[in-house]
Amino acid sequence: MELRICHKSQLIFNAVTILSLLISSVSSNTNAGAINHVLTLDHHNFSQAASDNDFLVVQFYAPCEKMHRLMCEYVEKLAPEFEKAASLLSDHDPPIVLAKIDGSADDNKELADQFDVTGYPTIVVLKNGVTGFNYYAGPRKADGIVTTLKRLIRHPSTEIKNVTHAMSLIDGDRISVVGMFPIFSGEAFENFTLVANELMFELWDYDFFHTMDAGSLLPRGDELYITIPSLRFFKPYDELFDESENFQVRDMKDFIIESSIPLVSDKNTPDKIMSWLSQLSAEQVTLYVDFECEDFKSFKFNLQNVAAQYKGKGLWFYLADPRIDHEDVFKYDGLRLDQLPVIFIYNNYGSRYMKSNLKPEDILPWINEYKDGKLKPYLRSQPIPETNNEPLKVVVADSLQDMVLNSQKNVLLDIDVPSCGRFRDFAPFIPEVAVFFVDDDDIMVARLDGTTNDIPKDIFDISDCDTLYFRSANGTLISYDGNATKEDIITFIVNNRLKYFLHQLAESVTLDG
Structure with missing residues (x-):
């Protein structure tokens, strides 16, 4: 009986093994048949790929173990979208080729530096080789990548030929920039094309057009017979359109940006x-x-x-x-x-x-x-505490004047600024310092929360993380730069109070004399 059971077990084991091998084989064949549409480039083959492809889109990435977790998420989210976009564009005519480079690899560092890559993922678009490139600033989902790249590979501006064409192209919900010219040549037309080509990479959701017939074709603005070049900017808000006749490159860019900004x-x-x-x-x-x-x-x-x-x-x-x-x-x-x-x-x-x-x-x-300079600045403040009986007093923005700046006491003020944490090794000792001086009526130790209270920058300079101050009773303000020990802080207070006392004594003697 035991032999038969053993035999059945062996048959089952053999069957499972064979089935596993078959599944593995099918899976392997399936994976082998999958096409990776994103080229993998490095310092060896990049130049050749750039030379062979008139429109090359390169994603610089880095493995997650070399990046901060948040940056890793961006790379991981982009990878499948980039691959899907490459697949959708694989049959596009003219070709749009997508590639990726590990910019963190030592051998590829020179490539990453060539394109000023400072973070990942960074996408650059190369047209006609490596002589010039643009950063890609468009969508990161596959469909958006496809739509944007199809637009970027076209001529930067589309000619408007008739009313139907104009109505189909100029969308009332989008921003459109239209150059109007008596002829499609000359400095103005060349500058317009140059600006359209530059801005289309930054303003990937703007449309650029050109026409010779503004009077009958364009939906808004005066009907005119074009005798000199003119620029018309259509937008779905405010006055709906702006116009300019300045075709200097820098001025055109400024006009487009300024016209884009809503009131x-x-x-x-x-x-x-x-x-x-x-x-x-x-x-x-x-x-x-x-x-x-x-x-x-x-x-x-x-x-x-x-x-x-x-x-x-x-x-x-x-x-x-x-x-x-x-x-x-x-x-x-x-x-x-x-x-x-x-x-x-x-x-x-x-x-x-x-x-x-x-x-x-x-x-x-x-x-x-x-x-006119007639308003006083607003200081964000926590509520003034109803009770403030602990040795370490609580100061807020609304009580800073009364408790510190106009106080008749010598005050040690600790401004708690989390971003300066590594410069605040003394912070744990401040409550102990407060206890040390609790019975001294001439000295008060206080703390202000710098995250929920605005700090007057004209009085306290915390840009260099000077966050501990002594204000003497005569109004002298000194920042603490000593050692992070309770004893040194106490000595700092005593010495500066003594200076104030001696100053007062000298004034008294002068007056008596």
């Missing part, structure tokens, strides 16, 4: 435009308002009018409902929903200005007062 931006403003806005030297004005309140239309109308008055005068405007947009920023700035509507300005020097419980008609006068 008032919101959460629907394209990311590229928001990126431009963040790079401007202009200061941001944000109006926080409940989009469902009965005065919303008045607020929006008044803000649009103010934005139009201040266009080109160093301000840009943003409209947000903090319940659905900018919620984190709203809270970080110490604002509350019961303060709505709120208007808020970030200036170029790091200061903030705020007015809460606003009315629509308050917007213009308040902005005028800001521009």
Whole structure:
């Protein structure tokens, strides 16, 4: 009986083994049949690939073990989308070839440096060899990659030939740039083509067109017979179109960027435009308002009018409902929903200005007062504690003047700034220092939370992580740069208090004399 059981077990084992081998063989054959449409390049074959392909799209990547976890996620998410896009484009005519290079490999470092690769993934587009390239700034999903690359391989501008053509090309929901020319030659046309070719890589969702017949073809703007080159910029917001007759390369780029920027931006403003806005030297004005309140239309109308008055005068405007947009920023700035509507300005020097419980008609006068320098900066502050009886006192922005800057005591103030953590080895000793001086009526030790309270930058310079200060009773402010020990901090306080005492004594003797 035992032999028969053993025999059956052996038969089962053999059958399972054979089946496993068959499955492995099928799987192996299937994988062998899979086509990898993304070329793998390195320093050996890159130049040849660039020479052989007139339109080559190269993704520089790095293995996850060589990157921060967050960067790794970007590379991992892009890889299958990039492969899918390569597959969808494999039959495109003219060819669009996608490739990848491990930019972190030592042998490929020179290649990565050649294209100024500073992070991963970085995608570059090469046209007609390696003499020139552009960074790819478009979508990272397969369908978006395909659509964008098909656009990038075309001539940068499409000719508008008739009304039907114009209506099908100029989409009322997109941005279109149209060059109008009496003839398709000359410096203006060449500069327009140059700018269109450069900007199409940055503004991958803009459309560029050219025409000889603006009067009957274009949907907006004056009907005109083209005698000199003109540029018309169509947009689905504000005044709907802008015009220029300046075809100098730099001026054309500036015109396109400036025309792109809405009078008032919101959460629907394209990311590229928001990126431009963040790079401007202009200061941001944000109006926080409940989009469902009965005065919303008045607020929006008044803000649009103010934005139009201040266009080109160093301000840009943003409209947000903090319940659905900018919620984190709203809270970080110490604002509350019961303060709505709120208007808020970030200036170029790091200061903030705020007015809460606003009315629509308050917007213009308040902005005028800001521009005239009549407003005081807003300091974000925690509430002043109702009780403050511990040896280590709590200071907030709203109590800083009374408790520290105008105090009649000698005050050691510790400003807790997490980003300066590695320079704050002394921090654990501050409560012990407070206990040491608890019975000394002339000395107070306090701490201010720098994450939830704004710090007056004109008084405390924490840019170099000087976060521990002694303010003597006569108003002298000194930063601590000694050793991170309790004893050294106590000595620092005693010595500086003694200096104040001796100074007072000298003044007293002078007066008595």
